[in-house]
Amino acid sequence: MDTPSSNYEASEDYPLSPVPAHARKSMVSLAPLLIGFTLYSGTLFAGGIVGPSFAFFPDLILVILVGNLILGLYAAALGYIAGQTGLNTVLLARFSFGAVGSRWVDFILGFTQIGWYAWGSGLIADLLNTVVGFPTSLNWLLIIGVTYGFCVTAYIGYQALDWLSRIAVPAMVILMLWSLTVATGDAGGWSGLTAMTPSEPLPLTVAITIIVGTFVSGGTQATNWSRFATSGRTAAIATLIAFFLGNGFLIFSGAYSALVYDNSDIVQVMVQQGLLVWGLILFFLNMWTTQDNTIYAFSVAGAHAFRTPKRHLVVLTGATIALALTFGGIYASEQFVNFLVLLGTFIPPIGGVIMADFWLYRRGVLPALSIPQPAMNWVGIGSYVVAAAIAYFAPGITPLNGIIAAFALYTVSSRFFQP
Incomplete structure (x- = not known):
């Protein structure tokens, strides 16, 4: 029998407790939601950075496949x-x-998500100024509207995110394929694409780091929804589909558009193609399905940081913080690429530590959340710090370095020191 407490937890989407068996969701529900999360305009921009730096085939295709495979396997x-x-x-x-050390995870994940949310609000205003001539003098009103409007489904919770994604994801995929088909014709077909030469060389490792860094924060927090899966296997498959195929498709679209039109924004490309209305519909769905997931992820991290079950309140608080960041000019920052590289450096070791703790130290069996944990797990904290330093300074593929180093350090350290 449901109690008032369990009903309250359900209405808040279980921010401080495991998702019970009766609330679990199928692949049909989970996969579109996660794909909608990955179909984000920021990923298009990352594709636009990478696209002009490599020959289309096989170099660019291999870079996209490798980067998204790392991201997909990590998230899965x-x-x-x-x-x-x-x-x-x-x-x-x-x-x-x-128990206390985990608040660092709350901070770094919550901060990056709220930064993305604020960046998205600025992107919306900028694009509508450019594409439809929305007056810049009213940007403040537009930003307030989208900042609070797009968090409505996140406020309601998983059920609202689910139904929005079921409608929006198929529509977005169809519209993007339509635009890419037109772009192929404009490029002169396969021969035209393969004849294009790289114009802005970018080191291979930096390109892969940008691809992973674009959504590694989201991949680390995709557990906010994969925890609703009926099994670990279902969660892993749905997550891999979203982060390898969904994120990969958007990276590819941004790179493709940059190659053909010298513009990574597929919405502006659709305007060039004479598809203004359809481009705006795509943009609206694209932003809504990711912005609401982004603020939802912040709300879960914030609820855990302050140990409050009031996730709804944290959603509104996060939207207000994002509003201040948008008005503060986060979208106009020239450090976007550096931001992506830093995300790809400092977030993946978190996942490496968690995976090593679960699979190798605890052998897949966790104690109940009600059992008090030490304030600081120094094995985990130390492994994270050293792995992040290795990722930052060592040559190679930065995110992969961080994941492997954190996993190995925690595994070895836990044999000699009690976590």
Whole structure:
């Protein structure tokens, strides 16, 4: 029998407890929601940075495949743990970082998500100024409207995110394929694409780091939804589909548009193609399905940081913080590429620590959340710090370095020191 407490937790989407069996969702529900999360305009821009730097085939295709495979496998591994336990990343971090140490995970994940949310609001205003001539003098009103409007589905919770994604994802995929087909014709077909030469060389490792860094924060927090899966296997498959195929498709679209039109924004490209109305519909759906997931992820991290079950309140608080950041000019920052590289450096080791703790130290069995954990898990914290330093300074593929280093350091350290 449901109690008032359990009903309240359900209405708030279980921010401080495992998702119970009766609230779990199928692949049909989970996969579109996660794909909608990955179909984000910021990913198009990352594709636009990478696209002009490589020959279309096979170089660019291989870079996109490798980058998104790393991202997809990383997110899927965390998704499996979430599906098995019913816990998201910030709750899992209590075991691998400690009851107090896990608040660092809350901060870094929450901060990046709220930054993306604010950046998205600025992007909306800028695009509508450019495409439809929306008066810049009214940008403040537009930004307030989209900042609070797009968080409505996140406020309601998983059910609203689910139904929005079921409608929006198929529509977005169809519209993007339509635009890419037109672009292929404008490029002169396959021969025209393969004849294009790189114009802005970019080191291979930096390109892969940008691809992974674009959505590694989202991949680390995809557990907010994969914890609703009926099993670990379902969660892993749905997450891999979203982060390898969904994110890969958007990276490819941004790179493709940059190659053909010298513009990574597929919405502006659709305007050039004479598809203004359809481009605006795509943009609206694209932003809504990711912005609401982004602020939802912030709300879960914030609820855990302050140990409050009032996720709804944290959604509104996060939207207000994002509003201040947007008005502060976050969209106009010239450090976008550096931001992506830093995300790809400092976030993946979190997942490496959590995976090593779950699979190798605890052998896939976690204690109940009600059992107090040490304030600081120094093995986890130390492994993270050293792995982040290795990722930052060592040559190679930065995110992969961070994941492997954190996993290995935690595995070895936990044999000698009690986590």
